[in-house]
Amino acid sequence: MGPPANSGAGNSAAGAALRRSPSPGAMMGGVQASDFPSNFSRVRRVSVSAESLAPSTSSEEFTPPVYPKNSEQIQRLKTAISKNFLFTSLDEEQSSQVLGALNEKPIPAAGTRVITQGDVGDFFYVIERGSFDVYVNPAGSIQPGADGMGNKVATMGPGESFGELALMYNAPRAATIISISPQSILWSLDRVTFRRILMENTSKRRKMFEAFLEEVPLFTSLVPYERSKIADALDTKTFDTGDVIIRRGDIGDNFYLLEDGSADVYLQEGEEPVLSYKKGDYFAASVVASSRVKVAYLGKEGFQRLLGPVAEIMRRNDPRKREKKMMRKEQKKT
């Protein structure tokens, strides 16, 4: 996935691009109908009422819409959201409200434009079936002509979601989304339900990790939006001085990023450390906290799905190799 000249998304960058209010011209993008394939979003673009733009307060009464589903649909929907990090920390009530409010949207044709960059945001989408390309035009909206959609910045598939940025920031859509396979299936969630139930956690996590992830050297090659997706998947654990974070030989299912504090790698308990880690470092094995330590970690699932773009850098700079090398060096000395 090649980073675009200006992806215009992610929190800070999206922030700037997204907090602009859309001009009427930008919203239409000045695009000729013939430039694009059948347009899913244009036919039901809605004006968003002031009420639904108001930030949510959890004390207000709120009844999400309910779209009846048969058991086969519920099963498909549950599978589609099961691996999506935005749904992982919902309680039972929230979960059933969201399941009820998600509405099945078949996208029969490849080349259907689901979201148009620069438009007002109305729905958030989860992909059940099919693939979708993401385009960003650095101008902030699609432009006339063959390259009007800008640069292709990503392709998304089953289990992934999109359309949250405009709803979170009350901002124009930051990208254009086009179906690339026929017979795709999306599930849509209206903006009010998204803001009331899914947004709090998502923006909390993104805000919490945004500044930190920007400083992690491994992630500097990612576009801000890719870092936001990593933030969605991170969890935090705290260790006290002397606690073993990972023991050598443990099956390492997690990828750890040192968020705060410092940690040491030991060859043998009681000996001098052979390597030290500081904020922003990532590690894999035999690590002991040398101060109070906060780590952010990614489970195996997130690791495989989200770190694809930096896999090559990690292979070159595998922390296990680094740790083993230091250990061999130490062993030679003795």
Ligand SMILES: Nc1ncnc2c1ncn2[C@@H]1O[C@@H]2COP(=O)(O)O[C@H]2[C@H]1O
């Ligand atoms: N690199 C990217 N930049 C901006 N948006 C992206 C990017 N990749 C995926 N997207 C998604 O594309 C969506 C377009 O609509 P939103 O701005 O509401 O939310 C956006 C994100 O969910």
